[in-house]
Amino acid sequence: MSxxxxxxxxxxxxxxxxxxxxHELLERAKRLESVALYAEAALGSGPHAAHVRExxxxxxxxxxxxxxxxxxxxxxxxxxDLERARAIxxxxxxxxxxxx
Amino acid sequence: xxxxxxxxxxxxxxxxxxxxxASIFLAPEGRGQSLADxxxxxxxxxGSVHREVERLxxxxxxxxxxxxxxxxxxxxxxxxxxxxxxGLITKTLGPAAVLARALAGLPGIDAAAIFGSWxxxxxxxxxxxxxxVDLLVIGAPDTGAIYxxxxxxxxxxxxxxxxxxxxxxxxxxRDSGFLKTVARGPLVSVxxxxx
Numbered sequence: 001m002s003x004x005x006x007x008x009x010x011x012x013x014x015x016x017x018x019x020x021x022x023h024e025l026l027e028r029a030k031r032l033e034s035v036a037l038y039a040e041a042a043l044g045s046g047p048h049a050a051h052v053r054e055x056x057x058x059x060x061x062x063x064x065x066x067x068x069x070x071x072x073x074x075x076x077x078x079x080x081d082l083e084r085a086r087a088i089x090x091x092x093x094x095x096x097x098x099x100x
Numbered sequence: 101x102x103x104x105x106x107x108x109x110x111x112x113x114x115x116x117x118x119x120x121x122a123s124i125f126l127a128p129e130g131r132g133q134s135l136a137d138x139x140x141x142x143x144x145x146x147g148s149v150h151r152e153v154e155r156l157x158x159x160x161x162x163x164x165x166x167x168x169x170x171x172x173x174x175x176x177x178x179x180x181x182x183x184x185x186x187g188l189i190t191k192t193l194g195p196a197a198v199l200a201r202a203l204a205g206l207p208g209i210d211a212a213a214i215f216g217s218w219x220x221x222x223x224x225x226x227x228x229x230x231x232x233v234d235l236l237v238i239g240a241p242d243t244g245a246i247y248x249x250x251x252x253x254x255x256x257x258x259x260x261x262x263x264x265x266x267x268x269x270x271x272x273x274r275d276s277g278f279l280k281t282v283a284r285g286p287l288v289s290v291x292x293x294x295x
Contacts, residue, residue: 057247064262070216070234072278074266080243 051088107221109192116144120152125189126197132172191258195233199290202249208241211292215282223286232260
């Protein structure tokens with residue numbers, strides 16, 4: 001189930017909710033980790049520092065949901081974080097060097 | 101060996117002593133508290149509060165002011181160790197007070213409480229020192245404002261603050277193991293009372 005679908009359904013995701021199969025979570029985590037590392041490097045500090053802070057918080061939430069019994073989040077958080085993630089992706093894309 | 105020391109800061113002789121110090125040092129600046137206030141706030145007998153306050157005043161850590169028949173207690177901000185002691189108390193026993201200040205006035209919060217390892221240690225359950233503070237917020241607040249308040253508190257508390265924001269329905273339905281675990285475990289109120 002995608003995060004968007006979860007948000008629409010208003011479901012809570014947690015480490016033991018069984019909403020997403022473990023292997024799927026792991027694969028998604030690996031992809032997210034790579035994207036996060038690239039985004040952090042691309043955005044750095046300065047005007048994009050807020051994006052980096054948000055990214056770090058989202059990554060922390062993801063880690064807690066996956067590994068910590070105290071991790072979870074609500075549908076409103078998912079919806080708001082999807083918007084933040086889109087803004088981060090847009091900022092990363094805007095920072096890519098254009099070929100001439 | 102039996103110990104009554106507070107798990108979050110076992111440098112103190114007893115949990116009651118730590119609670120009294122926390123209540124005095126974490127009160128809004130300039131707001132003195134009577135012995136009765138302190139007894140109520142800390143769940144400690146008035147006689148014990150009186151004895152602790154006498155010791156703290158003799159040591160130059162707090163000062164008293166009499167208004168009519170009431171003795172109001174405040175931290176002595178001129179004490180050489182005031183900043184250090186306040187920092188120690190804030191970082192260990194202060195998360196609920198610091199977060200209450202940070203969340204005050206934010207619209208959409210029905211209730212908020214700390215759960216997880218910090219709440220467990222605060223309630224006297226032994227265990228490892230909490231690495232972070234887990235905050236549960238119930239209602240429909242602006243998520244960005246909650247995260248900003250958590251970030252502002254992190255610096256003062258010296259450890260990450262992780263917020264979980266749930267609607268009233270999500271909390272009452274508790275359709276995940278995580279939420280059931282939170283509801284079963286200790287909660288320390290920050291805003292209102294969690295239903």
